[in-house]
Amino acid sequence: MTDEVNLQEMGQRARAARRGLATLLTTEKNDVLSALADALEDSANRRAILEANGADISAGEEAGLSAALIDRLRLTPSRLAGMAAGVRDVAALPDPIGDTFEMRRMPNGLHVGKRRTPIGVIGVIYEARPNVTVDIAALCLKTGNAVILRGGKETLHSNRALVDVIQGVYAGAGLPEGTLQWISSPDRGLVMEMLRLDAYIDMIIPRGGAGLHRLARENATIPVITGGIGVCHLYVEPSARLDRAVEIVFNAKVQRPSVCNALDTLLVHRDVAARFLPLAAQRLSDADVELRCDPPSFGILAAVEDARWRMVAAEEADFGNEFLALILSIKVVDGLEEALEHIDRYGTGHSDGILTEDYTHAQQFLDAVDSAAVYVNASTRFTDGGQFGLGAEVAISTQRLHARGPMGLQELTTYKWIIYGQGHVRE
């Protein structure tokens, strides 16, 4: 089932593909993306992909994967159609490559500016979501990057079938062989080798849990985009419009609890806790959210008669924890300064917000909170490439270099300086 994998050769092929990819015209790239979308909807391809996916599902069920994981693995005709539509969306986005910007004339007459270029070769390490294979293929092609993919072993058959379709379309279009390559072996030693392939790979994007991100950062000799771990906070002030605040908290926690921008901890100002917490708890009980309360919030909520919410006393570990489930920790704070300190100490720099009508506090919160996305009076669930107007999302970065927060096409690019002289020499 597994193939001989030679990462050095894959790296060389990817590097050899760079120049051809960097100079492709937008129309050429869009034509290939359109052909790829069609190929994903072709009935023979569809049959092959779904059959391969069936083999992954069977293997996963035998291995005792959870129902949630099996669901992430599963492809259906409608999910395939969704992937094809995603590829067409990428084709429709503006192409950032080749843009020239910040071009200025220096005092000596030299014209100096920047031109946007592909990063080069991107390595992506991901887990059990076969749709990532197609998403990343489309985003990398649109930005002229060669890519080396390493998917999880649970999706081995599905990825093989998807890669066959993608590589078939690319070959038909005459793209270089190294445009998209896939590590077909589930050998984990290859991941370690890939992380040190700095002679060929320019950037590593891990897409998975905290363990994968840590592994990549600890072992890579290549720049790694880490992120995706979100311990998200909302802080409610007495001046907040409480009806709105209740709905924002509910949305941030409940709308999709399994993702990184979902709410984990609610901070409530002492002066509004007795009014706000029962309203919020009542609303959160509509989705059967478990509340993990610090002593003051527990006291307030325990005093309410006929309460229908689920609550327990919070432990220290409930703060700074990414629940990815219908669980919310709650803490009463004395004011803005304590809220800022809590977020600084327990947050992961992902998405945090203040709910307030106090203008000065809103501005102070925006300035002081050091997270990828800082909100006033909105749900943390908006931290997303699509919602922020990027059109597509490669990943969400919680690191500070190169890109922060949602990464779109532009974050898969770099720039070079270009200089037009007329015989200029330096004095």
Next chain:
Amino acid sequence: MTDEVNLQEMGQRARAARRGLATLLTTEKNDVLSALADALEDSANRRAILEANGADISAGEEAGLSAALIDRLRLTPSRLAGMAAGVRDVAALPDPIGDTFEMRRMPNGLHVGKRRTPIGVIGVIYEARPNVTVDIAALCLKTGNAVILRGGKETLHSNRALVDVIQGVYAGAGLPEGTLQWISSPDRGLVMEMLRLDAYIDMIIPRGGAGLHRLARENATIPVITGGIGVCHLYVEPSARLDRAVEIVFNAKVQRPSVCNALDTLLVHRDVAARFLPLAAQRLSDADVELRCDPPSFGILAAVEDARWRMVAAEEADFGNEFLALILSIKVVDGLEEALEHIDRYGTGHSDGILTEDYTHAQQFLDAVDSAAVYVNASTRFTDGGQFGLGAEVAISTQRLHARGPMGLQELTTYKWIIYGQGHVRE
């Protein structure tokens, strides 16, 4: 002479300083910079710094350091005045921190944009140039970053005296204790420990030779800005204005041969080699440049009577070599494509240029060459923060993420997304 160094505690102090530094007003930062410049010119401080520097010079001479290295080490009253002037220049630059940009209204009415913030904590590892201590201090303070410095052991006394002055000014201004810290021990094990201090340091800038860059990339668990190694090319076409081309080649090679943007290899189109090479060799002989010629260029130059230039046959190792000296390798090529292939194979992605009047070739060269700075009809010596209008230079990056080419103040910053809602929840 060496102190007890606890990097964990230094990291904690630097992190504790972050919030205070991030919210300093521009006027506050500029006042401190102005006080620092004054302190460097204060006569008692000057005496202490020069005395400490004298101890480094003596130790260096005893240790048999080269005259060039001793010169780099040496501080004089006029060099100190230059450092003070550099600090005042940084004070005069616009402050990038706090700028809000790309603010847009989304279809749902959410206002989403970016705000520029400090990176956080920067680690700088450098070698025998005490002026870097003051340069980096000023650049980091202006951008609200805390910094941990690790200088070379040759500059131990000088750095101690400079750091005393800087920390004295910072303490007097009430800046947090962790604003600027210096690793006073020459123990190399501390460098390795620093490279893995990812809990506290957000970015590592190595400033030194290829070995230091490699060490940092291989061992860091923190993003590293690598760069500074420049194997630079100029390619001369038959259509070039040869008088200008001669002066550009001369300038690129001779104006300051010891730096990374100096010319290393001259590529000449076959059709102009016999006309151009004798002119260039003649001019280069004014600076006694040693020419290392491939067989065709050797043949052409050897046929000239009464030639006064120094030339030898090039070896393979002369291509792709950063000479940092008055040495130039020369190769005759068949045309643009061969020039591009040579640069792709032997270059380091630093600075490369074409000298031509052919419009199409100039555009093709700008598109195809994948270097931090790509030139038409100008000397490679312009790759420099000051020359490119950045006002100051932190380093020159030849990596592809975060920053490429000369890095100014903006490259010491990141951004956060800020979102103004009015009760927005995600559907």
